[in-house]
Amino acid sequence: MPPERTLPFIIEQLKRTGAFSMDSDHMHDTYEIYYLLAGERNYYVNNLVYALRKGDLLFINRNELHRTTAKGTARHERILINFGREFLAGVIESLPLELPFLQEQCLLLRPDDHDQGLIESCLFTMLEEQGAQRTGQTAYLQTLLVQLLIRMNRIRGNASEAIVPVNDEKRRKAYEIIDYLQSHYTEKLTLGGLADTFYISSTYLCRLFKQSTGFTLIEYLNTIRVQEAQRRLRETDDKVTAIAGETGFDSIAHFGRVFKSITRRSPLQYRKQNR
Numbered sequence: 001m002p003p004e005r006t007l008p009f010i011i012e013q014l015k016r017t018g019a020f021s022m023d024s025d026h027m028h029d030t031y032e033i034y035y036l037l038a039g040e041r042n043y044y045v046n047n048l049v050y051a052l053r054k055g056d057l058l059f060i061n062r063n064e065l066h067r068t069t070a071k072g073t074a075r076h077e078r079i080l081i082n083f084g085r086e087f088l089a090g091v092i093e094s095l096p097l098e099l100p101f102l103q104e105q106c107l108l109l110r111p112d113d114h115d116q117g118l119i120e121s122c123l124f125t126m127l128e129e130q131g132a133q134r135t136g137q138t139a140y141l142q143t144l145l146v147q148l149l150i151r152m153n154r155i156r157g158n159a160s161e162a163i164v165p166v167n168d169e170k171r172r173k174a175y176e177i178i179d180y181l182q183s184h185y186t187e188k189l190t191l192g193g194l195a196d197t198f199y200i201s202s203t204y205l206c207r208l209f210k211q212s213t214g215f216t217l218i219e220y221l222n223t224i225r226v227q228e229a230q231r232r233l234r235e236t237d238d239k240v241t242a243i244a245g246e247t248g249f250d251s252i253a254h255f256g257r258v259f260k261s262i263t264r265r266s267p268l269q270y271r272k273q274n275r
Contacts, residue, residue, distance in 0.1 A: 008084030009141055011126045013037075015077040026067055027223075030082045032060040033148070034068075035123060039076025042069045044213045045106040047178045048165035052108070055116045057152065059107040065223055069214040079123050083145060091142050108163045109155045122148050173198070174212035177205070178220070185224050186248045191217065225249065226262045233271040240267045 008030055015038075034043070034057070041052045045066045052058065052071075060066050062085070111119060126144050129137060165171075177198060181189070194217070195202040209217050225247045232243050244255035244267075259267050 009087045011081045011130055013079045013127055017075050027063055027065045029062050030084045031062055033081040034058040035079045037077040040071040041076055042071040049171055049212060050108050050165050055111055057109040057111060067214040091146060109152060110163055111155050115155055118151060170208055171212050174209055177209055181221055182224060185221060186246060222258050223262060226259050233267060234274045
């Protein structure tokens with residue numbers, strides 16, 4: 001019997017023994033839950049960098065730019081869940097349950113040993129169920145996911161304080177650069193001009209930004225430009241040529257190439273699929 005699950009939900013476990021950093025920009029219209037089973041990772045989410053250790057649980061909202069990079073020991077193991085809003089449509093609404101963190105951009109939790117055991121039991125049950133072909137699979141996966149979200153909400157409520165992002169001197173400088181790029185991305189920015197703005201050499205600027213965020217400057221700049229272009233393609237009737245020029249691209253051809261490399265579709269295809 002083929003699996004009955006057709007709604008957007010996937011869970012996967014991955015173990016790596018060598019150093020690994022994601023090599024491309026990464027964002028999607030599904031929620032993401034990342035659980036670190038072993039090792040250490042740096043995780044860049046929505047302009048901030050979080051240092052993850054074994055047992056950490058990270059929630060990432062939809063359409064948030066994120067990337068994981070190497071930290072400390074090369075070996076690491078993680079479980080990753082992606083699910084669409086429609087996977088739980090009608091489920092959460094039918095329960096006397098509030099999950100306010102689903103509206104937040106990012107939430108990092110550090111469960112104690114007891115909660116880690118409960119979380120891992122739930123995650124491994126999900127993995128087993130996804131790999132099987134059983135009647136009622138969708139309903140069971142939805143139930144397990146709701147259990148996990150409730151557990152996360154309780155951990156969040158019991159935490160004495162939020163886990164803050166990394167905030168050392170280099171990261172503070174990187175955050176300043178990020179803020180500047182987000183305020184000036186519509187302009188014709190150059191590496192030399194950015195270096196002069198922050199009174200550092202262009203070589204150091206590139207190295208600092210890459211080490212702090214996992215992104216090159218041009219990767220990050222292109223991504224926030226494309227994010228704004230996506231919003232305008234969804235929400236306005238503005239012409240593609242106008243959107244390209246007003247989001248900082250120097251030509252419609254350049255805009256089209258960058259947009260497709262990030263979204264895997266052309267601007268017109270994106271507009272058609274999201275209107």
